[in-house]
Amino acid sequence: MTMTDTAADTGRKPRFSSDLPQVWIGMALIAITGFGPSLIGNSYWSHTFQLVNIYIAAAIFQNFLFVDAGQKSFGQGVLLGLGAYVTAIFFGLHEYTFLAAAGIGLFAAALGGLLFALPALRVQYFHLGFVTLSAAIVFPQLLMSLDHWTNGINGISVAVPALTQDGFLGISPLTFIVAVFPMIALWLHYGIRRSRLGRRMRVAAISPEGARALGIKPGYMRFIAFLIAAVGTGICGILYLPAVAFVSPQGFNVELSFIFFFAVVVGGRGQILGPVVGIWIVYILPNIALAQFVDYRLLIYGFLTLFTVMAFPDGIVGTIERRRFQRGISGRGEQAFRVDNFLEAMKGEDATEPSTDVVVEVRGGTKAFGAVVAVDSVDLKVHRGEIHGLIGANGSGKTSLLNVLSGMSRLDAGEVRIKGRDVTRFPADRIANLGVGRTFQTPRIYPQLSLWDNLRVGLDARREAVSDEIDDLAEALQGQFADDSADLLSHGQRRLVEVMRTVLKESDIILFDEPAAGLSSGERENFARLVHFLSRRMGKTVILVEHDLDLVWGIADVITVMDQGAIVASGEPETVSKDPAVQHMFLGEARA
Ligand SMILES: Nc1ncnc2c1ncn2[C@@H]1O[C@H](COP(=O)(O)OP(=O)(O)OP(=O)(O)O)[C@@H](O)[C@H]1O
Numbered sequence: 001m002t003m004t005d006t007a008a009d010t011g012r013k014p015r016f017s018s019d020l021p022q023v024w025i026g027m028a029l030i031a032i033t034g035f036g037p038s039l040i041g042n043s044y045w046s047h048t049f050q051l052v053n054i055y056i057a058a059a060i061f062q063n064f065l066f067v068d069a070g071q072k073s074f075g076q077g078v079l080l081g082l083g084a085y086v087t088a089i090f091f092g093l094h095e096y097t098f099l100a101a102a103g104i105g106l107f108a109a110a111l112g113g114l115l116f117a118l119p120a121l122r123v124q125y126f127h128l129g130f131v132t133l134s135a136a137i138v139f140p141q142l143l144m145s146l147d148h149w150t151n152g153i154n155g156i157s158v159a160v161p162a163l164t165q166d167g168f169l170g171i172s173p174l175t176f177i178v179a180v181f182p183m184i185a186l187w188l189h190y191g192i193r194r195s196r197l198g199r200r201m202r203v204a205a206i207s208p209e210g211a212r213a214l215g216i217k218p219g220y221m222r223f224i225a226f227l228i229a230a231v232g233t234g235i236c237g238i239l240y241l242p243a244v245a246f247v248s249p250q251g252f253n254v255e256l257s258f259i260f261f262f263a264v265v266v267g268g269r270g271q272i273l274g275p276v277v278g279i280w281i282v283y284i285l286p287n288i289a290l291a292q293f294v295d296y297r298l299l300i301y302g303f304l305t306l307f308t309v310m311a312f313p314d315g316i317v318g319t320i321e322r323r324r325f326q327r328g329i330s331g332r333g334e335q336a337f338r339v340d341n342f343l344e345a346m347k348g349e350d351a352t353e354p355s356t357d358v359v360v361e362v363r364g365g366t367k368a369f370g371a372v373v374a375v376d377s378v379d380l381k382v383h384r385g386e387i388h389g390l391i392g393a394n395g396s397g398k399t400s401l402l403n404v405l406s407g408m409s410r411l412d413a414g415e416v417r418i419k420g421r422d423v424t425r426f427p428a429d430r431i432a433n434l435g436v437g438r439t440f441q442t443p444r445i446y447p448q449l450s451l452w453d454n455l456r457v458g459l460d461a462r463r464e465a466v467s468d469e470i471d472d473l474a475e476a477l478q479g480q481f482a483d484d485s486a487d488l489l490s491h492g493q494r495r496l497v498e499v500m501r502t503v504l505k506e507s508d509i510i511l512f513d514e515p516a517a518g519l520s521s522g523e524r525e526n527f528a529r530l531v532h533f534l535s536r537r538m539g540k541t542v543i544l545v546e547h548d549l550d551l552v553w554g555i556a557d558v559i560t561v562m563d564q565g566a567i568v569a570s571g572e573p574e575t576v577s578k579d580p581a582v583q584h585m586f587l588g589e590a591r592a
Pocket residue numbers: 369372373374392393394395396397398399400401
């Protein structure tokens with residue numbers, strides 16, 4: 001089954017994501033710089049690249065946290081410092097074995113990450129940036145003032161000869177480990193990004209509201225992301241210790257956190273290879289090539305970042321990547337996303353009829369925004385399998401009612417019941433997981449994900465076994481759109497993508513918020529057929545908020561009319577169209 005015919009079918013599609021090639025390039029670069037100096041016996045560069053590779057790994061975790069999880073943390077240096085310092089204290093001062101001390105160091109870093117995650121549950125963006133930045137500023141002072149444990153300004157010297165002695169081909173175990181670890185980090189970043197967890201994390205980072213509609217808890221995603229990044233950065237801290245053989249408060253000042261952050265920006269936010277290139281430029285250039293200006297390092301980091309961001313707005317790898325993709329798609333025409341072939345394949349007799357079970361019910365629902373009563377003492381019943389049209393003038397409260405039904409906002413008074421359960425105080429993700437799917441007036445489309453992944457997050461959100469029809473549909477969509485960008489879709493097609501996402505989610509109750517706005521007349525017809533298919537073949541309950549009255553009157557089993565937050569009429573289209581109040585509202589559009 002083919003889903004669509006795209007104008008772009010002629011010619012080879014550019015690969016949407018170059019994540020995998022970037023992993024391989026990153027591995028090759030790390031291998032060359034990590035092992036090369038040891039192989040030719042250059043201990044200065046061997047030692048330098050030990051630290052560079054540790055910083056690359058830390059920047060990879062920063063990149064993951066910053067872009068995939070959307071967490072603007074400026075304090076990752078603190079986590080590296082915790083890993084290094086705690087290991088140094090237990091190994092260097094208390095004579096624990098290195099492994100035991102490293103275990104405690106890792107635990108401390110993970111704990112630090114969770115401490116960062118706590119404010120992230122409440123504050124985001126710049127606020128979170130300030131919290132983490134403050135931690136980065138305070139950390140060295142804390143190390144100084146806790147001198148009873150940390151040795152204060154004198155720091156702690158350690159030696160781990162078992163790791164630093166030259167081994168096979170002149171490569172010490174430490175050189176080997178610090179080269180392999182960033183490679184593992186690259187694969188981990190790539191693997192998470194391709195996983196269900198990674199997709200859901202990215203959706204939560206881009207649109208917390210869109211995420212909740214898919215049953216995702218954005219706070220939980222942040223928590224996991226901070227934990228992963230903290231453990232990864234903590235390992236970097238542990239490796240730092242034998243590589244530098246010394247820790248002191250000055251080594252973990254705010255500059256360290258800036259290095260990781262700037263490396264991500266300079267290399268290319270979100271690009272898998274970005275941190276490798278970024279650390280080379282941000283760290284190697286000022287510290288080695290411009291070593292005589294070492295006192296001005298922070299200034300040089302700043303200038304380098306400013307210059308790169310001006311010359312390469314998406315960072316170096318990001319800019320190359322964007323040009324590659326744009327070259328590939330130029331002249332390929334507007335990308336199409338249609339559902340007609342899907343409907344063709346789904347032809348057949350109606351299998352179900354709306355039942356008498358009430359699956360959605362609102363009792364005396366009231367929701368006000370200040371003086372505006374958006375939903376005013378609404379009583380509503382929607383039956384299983386029904387197509388329920390919700391119409392009314394602009395501002396009559398339709399979206400506010402959908403928001404209440406989907407848990408995006410809470411009633412001030414009254415009750416919402418879904419499948420017999422009182423869900424009035426349920427959060428949106430919990431309602432979504434009860435089998436409610438929705439679209440938004442502004443479709444939630446994620447340009448960072450391929451078109452297929454934009455659809456697939458619907459499949460990821462499914463709670464029960466997939467039906468055969470949806471399985472076939474998913475397979476066809478994957479074949480067609482895995483390498484397409486969602487960025488190229490027209491507004492109407494974006495709506496259709498969101499509609500198909502809710503279809504893939506296999507919700508029993510689907511709330512559509514003005515799905516036909518911006519669709520061509522052919523697309524509207526297809527949409528109407530799709531809604532019919534969802535209701536009559538798959539037994540879904542559909543609540544349809546729509547301004548296109550012809551569309552609603554053509555497909556709805558029941559129509560509810562709202563005016564100034566209240567319901568003025570509700571019933572079969574025939575009856576409602578004869579209601580004098582409704583005729584008055586839609587004067588000139590009355591349907592007999
Ligand atoms: N978050 C909000 N804050 C303040 N007022 C709001 C908010 N959301 C909705 N309103 C107000 O509530 C009323 C109902 O708005 P709502 O968006 O639910 O209407 P609607 O019928 O969906 O309109 P449209 O067809 O234009 O989407 C409007 O007066 C609107 O300005």
